[in-house]
Amino acid sequence: MQPIINHLVQLQELIIARAQQEAGMPGAQLDQLDESIAALTKELPASVSTQFTRLLQKSPLAIVPVVNGVCTACGMALPISLVHEVHAAERICQCPSCARLLFYRESGARNTRKSPRRTDPPKVGIERFSAESLMIPELKGTDRDSIVAELCQKLEDEGFVDNAQKLVEAALQREAIISTAVENGLAFPHVRCIEGGALTLAMGITPKAVKFDPAGKAVTRIIFFMVIPTAASAFYLKLLSGLSQVFQKEENRTKLLEADTPEKLWKALVKTTRLAIQ
Numbered sequence: 001m002q003p004i005i006n007h008l009v010q011l012q013e014l015i016i017a018r019a020q021q022e023a024g025m026p027g028a029q030l031d032q033l034d035e036s037i038a039a040l041t042k043e044l045p046a047s048v049s050t051q052f053t054r055l056l057q058k059s060p061l062a063i064v065p066v067v068n069g070v071c072t073a074c075g076m077a078l079p080i081s082l083v084h085e086v087h088a089a090e091r092i093c094q095c096p097s098c099a100r101l102l103f104y105r106e107s108g109a110r111n112t113r114k115s116p117r118r119t120d121p122p123k124v125g126i127e128r129f130s131a132e133s134l135m136i137p138e139l140k141g142t143d144r145d146s147i148v149a150e151l152c153q154k155l156e157d158e159g160f161v162d163n164a165q166k167l168v169e170a171a172l173q174r175e176a177i178i179s180t181a182v183e184n185g186l187a188f189p190h191v192r193c194i195e196g197g198a199l200t201l202a203m204g205i206t207p208k209a210v211k212f213d214p215a216g217k218a219v220t221r222i223i224f225f226m227v228i229p230t231a232a233s234a235f236y237l238k239l240l241s242g243l244s245q246v247f248q249k250e251e252n253r254t255k256l257l258e259a260d261t262p263e264k265l266w267k268a269l270v271k272t273t274r275l276a277i278q
């Protein structure tokens with residue numbers, strides 16, 4: 001069963017990459033992704049393909065990792081015997097609570113963000129996902145890999161994730177499927193299935209335009225890096241679409257590009273996204 005499970009996981013990644021591409025880049029060329037999705041779907045046994053498609057109609061996630069004995073989509077603690085079966089991968093297992101297909105994953109980087117204290121004022125908009133400490137107004141990196149490493153290190157240094165190196169590896173694997181650089185100098189690199197906390201966003205600006213997509217034409221200056229828990233995958237697509245809409249507008253991009261301190265960059269981000277991100 002392992003080859004079929006690997007196949008499903010790969011197919012799931014392509015389907016999510018397609019949704020991300022659509023949310024982040026209106027008018028995106030999706031032909032190449034559509035072709036890969038159709039080709040992979042055709043190779044599946046018919047019964048698996050039907051089951052997978054039916055699950056996808058309910059939510060963008062049909063197959064999800066089990067991490068620390070928990071279904072990462074619905075949060076149910078699974079019976080130990082089922083966790084063993086998922087690990088053995090001799091058949092395709094389903095979550096008894098949400099019915100999604102399950103696969104075993106070694107734990108990668110984890111979100112270690114501290115929970116807010118009860119006395120903290122409630123947060124709104126982008127403040128729920130990010131912080132002034134995660135703003136880099138002048139990135140040092142001059143190519144994709146060094147910029148991703150810088151943003152991941154920031155997340156680790158500020159106590160939001162536990163392992164920058166694992167995060168970098170996962171983010172670059174995602175870039176290999178299809179670049180997250182889009183028009184207007186924006187890029188949205190990210191890592192999904194980072195459990196243990198809320199969706200978290202770090203942002204950096206490059207002093208000069210860089211070719212974030214080594215194979216593409218677009219040049220990038222504003223990089224939004226996100227770590228996304230499995231259960232927030234659908235919400236993430238909404239957030240991506242909101243950010244993409246706000247920063248299609250040149251005046252909003254200019255506000256970010258003009259900021260020369262983390263404090264000013266954070267204020268500009270909060271202000272420009274106030275209406276679009278609730």
Ligand SMILES: [Zn+2]
Binds near residue numbers: 071098
């Ligand atoms: Zn579940």
